Amino acid sequence: MRNRVLSLLALGFGLPAAALLWDAQAYxxxxxxxxxxxxxxxxxxxxxxxxxxxxxxxxxxxxxxxxxxxxxxxxxxxxxxxxxxxxxxxxxxxxxxxxxxxxxxxxxSQAVRSDIDRLVALYDQMKPAEAAAILTNLPSDFAAEILMRVNPETGARIIAAVEPRQAALLTAEMGARSVRKR
Missing domain, CATH: 1.20.58 (Methane Monooxygenase Hydroxylase; Chain G, domain 1)
Incomplete structure (x- = not known):
């Protein structure tokens, strides 16, 4: 009985409040x-x-x-x-x-790539002994990058023309660059 009275009171007070809020949405x-x-x-x-x-x-x-x-x-x-x-x-x-x-x-980046491609093509056209002489005077990371990009046969001839100690350094640098790219 008490629950019904409370429910009726809640309904009695809640409906006008809800109607007021519903009406208030327009304002x-x-x-x-x-x-x-x-x-x-x-x-x-x-x-x-x-x-x-x-x-x-x-x-x-x-x-x-x-x-x-x-x-x-x-x-x-x-x-x-x-x-x-x-x-x-x-x-x-x-x-x-x-x-x-x-x-x-x-x-x-495209301009740099095209410049590098031209440089690689230049080294591809050079005689291995001449390319080896130039590459030994370049920084090892730059020389390794060129060697990685030239034709593999040309790169092998160039490394063969380099003194063994320098060839080992260039080969190690090429391997390190391959690992870093992954």
Whole structure:
């Protein structure tokens, strides 16, 4: 019996509250909490009771605070919207810069590759003894890179023309470069 009464009371209070909230969706949230009547209208005939006057003043003060707070929330919402728009613009700008840098880098990489290909073709055309003499004077990592890219037969003849100690260093560097690329 007690549960039925509680359920009926909850239903009795819950339905009007739900209806009020449903109706409030069409309005701003600050309108929902705005004072519905002027305190002076409520106080008509009650100005001789100090507790009622104090309560009315407290309610009016709270109402004003709530209205100011809701106004500041609206300002903050607008500020967040502006910040999001600025971030979206900045993101688009950064993406465009990234694409520009990528295209420049790809162009530079392609130019470097074509230069290396020309250099490798040059070493492919040289006599092994002449290529060996030049490669021994280059930094070992650069010489190893060239040797790795030339035709394998030409590379073998070039390494054969290099003094054994230098050939061992170049071969070790070539092996190390192969391992690093993996």
């Amino acid at each position: 701003r949230l600050s309108d929902l909490f705005a004072a519905f009547a002027e305190p002076t209208g409520l106080m008509r005939g009650c100005t001789d009771i100090p507790e009622a006057v104090a309560l009315a003043e407290t309610l009016q003060t709270r109402s004003l605070r709530i209205e100011r707070y809701m106004g500041s929330l609206e300002e903050k919402k607008a500020e967040i919207v502006r910040a999001e728009a600025a971030l979206r613009d900045r993101l688009a700008e950064l993406k465009a810069q990234k694409a520009t840098l990528r295209s420049r880098r790809d162009g530079t």
